[in-house]
Amino acid sequence: MRLRVILSIFLIIIITFFTYELGEEAIQLEKKYAFYSGSSECVDAPNVVSIEFQQSTVILPSHETLLIQATLKDSSGAVVGIDPDWSSDYGSITPIIGLQQARFTPGILSQTTIWACAGSVNQSITVNVIQGNVENLIIQASKENFSADESTIITLQGEDIRGNIFSLYPQKQNWTYPEGSTLSISNEITWSPKHMGWHNISVQESGIEAYLSFNISHGAPIRLSIIGDEMLITSDESIELQSVLVDADGNQWPVISNWSTGNSEASEWLTDLGDRAIFDGWTVGSWKIFSEYTYQNTGQFFASQYDILVSPGELNQILLDGHGMTFTVDDVLDLNPRAIDSAGNLIQNIQMTWTINGQVSTGTLEENEYVFSTETIGLYEIQVISEGGSASITFDFIHGEAIRLVLTETGSNQLTVKSGEMIELLTEGEDQYGNRFALNVNWSLTNGTGDMNPSSRGIGYYDFKPGDASGFVMMEYSGLGLSEQIVIEIKPGDVKKLRIEYEGELKQGNTVRLLISAVDDSGNIVSFCDANSAIVTSEIGSVIRENNQLYLKFKGSGSTTIDVGCYGFKETFYLQVEDTILWGIFEDTQKVIIYSSLLLMLIITILLVIMIQRSRREYEEYEENPQLPLIPRINPSFNMPNPVIPQLPVAPLPLPPLPLPRIAQPPLPQAVVPQQTEIPKVESNEEKLGNAMNLLGGTKLTVESQKVDEIDANVIEDDDLSWD
Secondary structure: OHHHHHHHHHHHHHHHHHHHHHHHHHHHHHHHHHHHHHOOOOEOOOOOOEEEEOOOEEEEEOOOOEEEEEEEEOOOOOEOOOOOEEEEOOOEEEEEOOOOEEEEEOOOOOEEEEEEEEOOEEEEEEEEEEOOOOOEEEEEEOOOEEEOOOOEEEEEEEEOOOOOEEEOOOOHHHEEOOOOOEEEEOOOEEEEOOOOEEEEEEEEEOOEEEEEEEEEEOOOEEEEEEEEOOOOOOOOOEEEEEEEEEEOOOOEEEOOOEEEEOOOHHHHHEEEOOOEEEEEOOOOOOEEEEEEEEEOOOOEEEEEEEEEOOOOOOOOEEEOOOOOOEEEOOOOEEOOOEEEOOOOOEOOOOOOEEEEOOEEOHHHHHHOOOEEOOOOOEEEEEEEEEOOEEEEEEEEEEOOOOOEEEEEEOOOOOOEEEOOOOEEEEEEEEOOOOOEEEOOOEEEOOOOOEEEEEOOOOOOEEEEEEOOOOEEEEEEEEEOOEEEEEEEEEEOOOOOEEEEEEEOOOEOOOEEEEEEEEEOOOOOEEEEOOOOOOEEEEOOEEEEEEOOEEEEEEOOOEEEEEEEEEOOEEEEEEEEEEOOHHHHOOOOHHHHHHHHHHHHHHHHHHHHHHHHHHHHHHHHHHHHOOOOOOOOOOOOOOOOOOOOOOOOOOOOOOOOOOOOOOOOOOOOOOOOOOOOOOOOOOOOHHHHHHHHHHHHOOOOOOOOOOOOOOOOOOOOOHHHOOOO
16 A cells, blocks of 8 residues: 555656656747747847848857848838847857847857747847867876887867867877887877877977976887997907897897807806806907896796997967978978967968078078978078067088998098007098998908907097008998998008028928018018128028028038028027937938938848848758767676677767777677767857847857767777678
8 A cells, every 4th residue: 555655656756757857948949939939038129020140150279250231121121220129049149239140159069049039029140169279288097007019099178268278189290209209190090109208298389389298118028139349349348238128119228148159258248247247358259148138037048159350360479390400401391380369370472581591582482482402511590580470490510311421530630550550540421412421341451451449539430550561452341231441552661670481490400491581660571681782690500692692501500590581670589499319310310211211221131131041041951961960989808798889869959970999800799878968058049139230340250169978998880880
């Protein structure tokens, strides 16, 4: 029951509210209809049959007002001097009494209808209120702190004098933003940064300037780089390197990395300072420096390498482009003069007087449609003066793109230098109008030409010191995609000392060729000494002059000196002469060894031949006289029948033959008494070799004879042995 009561009350309230709103709207519609149709609210003017305006549609900027003139006429076409009643949809309208006029002040940016009515006549005019002068700028960004990999959307709004706010999209030339960044203007304004740090963006519109500040951090790293001042240093110099991470926009920030070199020897010359390193040049050559780093956020590993070898109203203002800018003589500057009023509107056909660096140049600039160009470098000031306003800009024109390279010698410009001395060279680029500018170039010098080093005077200056080359030498230099060649004459320097060289081995018994030359401070040969006029003395050998050449034959060995005189100079040189076998008779130790080896082989061969012949002779003598067995002695006092004497064994070694005397009477057999017999001594091989050496040396070898005990008994030959 209660719920039904509550719902009924709620429905009654809703119906009452809608009935009230509809009633109010109906009343308003009725009033407006009555006002504009029935003209019950209009001024009483029964004789007015028409109301005329000068125009039916008007376009009105929001900062302006519109004066509307209404003409009321009767049926005969005569003007009726009655002021009509005025009304409008938006804005405000103020009648001007007695003039049949009203002043309309706009409100919102919209199409507005303005009515004038008198009696039963009601006439309207349409006013299209558009954006007027900008009185205030409102600038915002979607974010102000972001990385260089991101972008932000900028919203720019203008506010007019009526409080209307509208979006603005000024052209790029109205914006000032960091160099290298990107500003895109379409349906929205997008700015993409490039470099990290604090950056300001400003925009000018209708003479009003607005600013935004952004804090840009670096983006995600894409590589590791090593930054150094230069790649070419001398052995007396050092170079400082820095290890930096680089993002996609080229932003760099130092990081502590691991430094190393590609050569263990060069590691001693590298000083690791964390994010920096100092490399001292010691040994001439090409060295590689490595830096390694692991990005903690992603764990990505980076490595880098650096090679080291030992950059319409009254005139209020005239706007010109180019102020504070720098151009080249190859460029042109479009001044783009714009005469504007206080609202920024362009004013056409304004008479202006132009001066360039104080000289009137109106005709020249007008003929060139206000495009300025020049062939001469320098600072320029352009002023424009017109009734009601003026403007002045300064800008700089520098050299254009080089079309060729020019080299001069800062002293005499002769490109001539003595050996041991140094000249200063200046390299410049020259544009199409002959403007020159100092320029660092790359040099290409062949080995021995000399050293080319940057001068302390700055860009383009080099110090050249000749090397071993002499005469006319050619070298190439290049820069800005251009290359040129020059020829420098290197003249000999003054003679400072003598130098001696030997052609051959410094050994006792050898003869070497002497090369005596006069040299300058750099060791370059100025001239060779004439062999016939040079004075050469030495205690270790004799000097030989032959065919305009000097030779020295070494008779001794050891440390000694040689005195040389030439061109008024006298020098003493030390030399070490090697000793050789047999006092250098054969002039070569190797020859002595060869000859000695051949002689020794000959001696050994002779000894072998002698030994073989002697052994053969002894063998032949033994074959001719065979050794007989010894016969035992027979005692005559012992009477026995003659026994059969057995044959004795042959002696183990051959004995010299003995004479066998014949026996007159057969003796009686006696008991055999054994006798001691010395065995002949056989020569060993060593004794035979010694005897052979004694024979060659003229000495007589005495050999102890072999002793044999003679048998006292008479020897009985085989023919005498018989029994009677």
